[in-house]
Amino acid sequence: MSERFNRTDRPLPNLWTEFNRGHDESALDCETAVSLSCHLSPTFRNAADWSSLIRELADQGFALVFQGDRLILVNEETGIDLCTCAFLGHSFASLTDRLGKPCVSATTARLMPRPHA
Structure with missing residues (x-):
């Protein structure tokens, strides 16, 4: 387990699943x-x-990545794609309506914080 997650002041994290989506x-x-x-x-x-x-999400051990037209939640500790954000009740359409257009890495399809934010 990485040092970021294996801290004595925190309980061991739930890895959520060991199977890829x-x-x-x-x-x-x-x-x-x-x-x-x-x-x-x-x-x-x-x-x-x-x-x-x-x-x-990164503080909690997760990342957001596009796979095709789906916004996927990824467990950073395992690298496993867990589910779509829509599956959790937060569709990409509803998120863009509220938050605007995200910043996405062209090479990894990973969502990134805006450099100036």
């Missing part, structure tokens, strides 16, 4: 999906802009 919408079982959604919903709901959302 593959072609299905989500490989998460129902209980894990609900737990993940409850854990991250305040982060999505309270984000003032894309940069704050990306930073807060």
Whole structure:
């Protein structure tokens, strides 16, 4: 486990799943999906802009990446694609309506905080 997550002042993180999402919408079982959604919903709901959302998710061990036209939540510790943001109740359309256009790396399709934010 990385040093960022293996700290004595924090409990061990829930890795959420050991299976890659593959072609299905989500490989998460129902209980894990609900737990993940409850854990991250305040982060999505309270984000003032894309940069704050990306930073807060990173603090919790997650990243956002595009796969085709889907916005995917990735576990940074394992590198595993967990599910789409829409699966968690936060579609890309609803996020862009509220937060505007995100900054996306052309080479990795990863969402990044704006350089000036």
